[in-house]
Amino acid sequence: MTDCLSPVTLVLGGARSGKSAFAEGLVERASANRLYLATGQAWDEEMRDRIASHRHRRGEGWETIESPVELTQALETQARAGRPILVDCLTLWVTNLMLGEHDMDTAFGGLAETIPTLKGPVVFVSNEVGLGIVPDNAMARAFRDHAGRLHQLIASLADEVHFVAAGLPLKMKG
Amino acid sequence: MTDCLSPVTLVLGGARSGKSAFAEGLVERASANRLYLATGQAWDEEMRDRIASHRHRRGEGWETIESPVELTQALETQARAGRPILVDCLTLWVTNLMLGEHDMDTAFGGLAETIPTLKGPVVFVSNEVGLGIVPDNAMARAFRDHAGRLHQLIASLADEVHFVAAGLPLKMKG
Amino acid sequence: MTDCLSPVTLVLGGARSGKSAFAEGLVERASANRLYLATGQAWDEEMRDRIASHRHRRGEGWETIESPVELTQALETQARAGRPILVDCLTLWVTNLMLGEHDMDTAFGGLAETIPTLKGPVVFVSNEVGLGIVPDNAMARAFRDHAGRLHQLIASLADEVHFVAAGLPLKMKG
Secondary structure, three states, X not given: OOOOOOOXXXXXXXXXXXXXXXXXXXXXXXXXXXXXXXXOOOOOHHHHHHHHHHHHXXXXXXXXXXXXOOHHHHHHHHOEOOEOEEEEOHHHHHHHHHHOOOOHHHHHHHHHHHHHHOOOOEEEEEEOOOOOOOOOOHHHHHHHHHXXXXXXXXXXHOOEEEEEEOOEEEEEEO | OOOXXXXXXXXXXXXXXXXXXXXXXXXXXXXXXXXXXXXXXXXXXXHHHHHHHHHHHHOOOEEEXXXXXXXXHHHHHHOEOOEOEEEEOHHHHXXXXXXXXXXXXXXXXXXXXXXXXXXXXXXXXEEOOOOOOOOOOHHHHHHHHHHHHHHHHHHHHOOEEEEEEOOEEEEEEO | OOOOOOOEEEEEEOOOOOHHHHXXXXXXXXXXXXXXXXXXXXXXXXXHHHHHHHHHHHOOOEEEEEOOOOHHHHHHHHOEOOEOEEEEOHHHHHHHHHHOOOOHHHHHHHHHHHHHHOOOOEEEEEEOOOOOOOOXXXXXXXXXXXXXXXXXXXXXXXXXXXXEEOOEEEEEEO
C-alpha cells in the first residue's frame, strides 16, 4: 500500500529549508521504484559535497540520472506509468541554461508542453530566490526573474504546490 | 455583478512572484473603473521594459497615474467611492523617498493617517525583501528596515493581507 | 489567568518582520515573570541602536541576560518551571559561533539535547535568511547553511512554529 502522488507537484523552499528531503519523502512513500533526475553539476568542491550528501541521504531504491540541460528530453524518455520522477532542482537547471546561453522562453515553453503528456508522476524541487534585496549584479537579477517566471509556470501546471521552511511544508495549492 | 474588494488590501511577494498580476485580478473583478497608481520611475532601460510589460499585461480599463513620491497626496486626490486604486509598489516608493532624502517617519505616518479616510478601496502591492542574507551595503540594510516597518504598518491597517509565491496567494489576514 | 505557552516554540521571520514583537507577546501573555536571553552583542552603533530599541519596546517585566555564545549553558542554568525564556535570536548565535570558530555540529547537538530537558517553556526567535539569491561570499553561504540546518533541528523539536511576515504570524506547526 503506497500513498498517492499527484501527477505534478512543485516543492519550493529556501536554502537548507529541507525541501529536497520533503520531496524525497513524498516520492518514497509513493513507490519503491523511483528516478532521481539531478540537474546539478559537480563543478567545484562545495557542489561535489552537496551532491554527495544528497545522494547519501536518499540511500537505496533510487536510480539517478544527471540531466543538467536536457531536462525536458530526459523527462520524456524516462517517464513510465507508476514510476515517480524527482527533479532536483529547477533553479540549477535555470543556471545551466543561462551558462549555456539557451533561449529561456523556448526551454520553459518546451517543458510546459511536455509536462501534461508525461506517463508518470513528477515532483519538481526549486529554490525560492526572490525574497531578498534586489541584487546589484544584472546576471543575478536576470536569474531571479527567470526562476520566478518558471515557478509561476510550473505552479500553474501543478496539482500540488508546497512551500517548505525549517523542514515544515505549507500547502499553497492542491 | 462584481466581487467585493476590502477597503484596504496588502499584497506582498517576492520578485517575479506574480504579486502584481494577482493584485490586478482582485481589482479587475471588483470594478470596470479603476486607477493604477504607479510609483515606478523609468530611470533605465531595465525599468522601462518592466513598466511597459506591466502596462501591456493590464490592458484596457485602467487609468494610470505616476506618483513616485507624493503617493499620499495622490491617494487623497484620486480616491472615489467605488473606484478601486492599485498602488504598485510600496518598495519603489520607499526607494524614491530614500533617494530624495525624505523623512521616512513623516512619510509613513502621513500615509497611515490618510488610509482610513479614503473614500474608495485601495490595494497596495509590495516586495518582501527581508528574507535573504543581511546585505553588506548600509543603504540596502536601511532600505530593508524601512520596507519592513512600512509593511507592518500597512498590514496593521489592512483588512486583507496576501503573500504571493509562484503566482499562488496565501491569505495572512482577513 | 494567562495564556498557555507550549514547551518549545520557534518564531521565524525576515528582517523587520515583527517576529520579535510577536514572540514577546506570546511570552508576555503567558507569564509576568520572564527572562530575555539576548544573543546579540553591541559591536557597532547600528547594533547598539537595535538592541536599545528592542529593550525599550519590551519595557518592564523582563529580566535580561546576554549570552552570545554559551546559549545552551544559559538555558540549563536559567530554566525554571513556569518562567518562560525568550531567546532572541538564533541567527546571531550562529554568527557568534562562526566568529569564534566553534564546531557547529557540537554546538547544535548540545542545544538539541538540552531542549527536551528544560524545566520551563522556551521561545526561540530566528531570521529566515535562505530565500534570496545565493551569496557570492563563501562565509555568507556557510552561515545560510548553518542557520537553515539549525532551523530544521529546532523546528523538529518544537511544539509550535510560526512564520511572521509584515507582523502577521502564519502557523506552520502546532
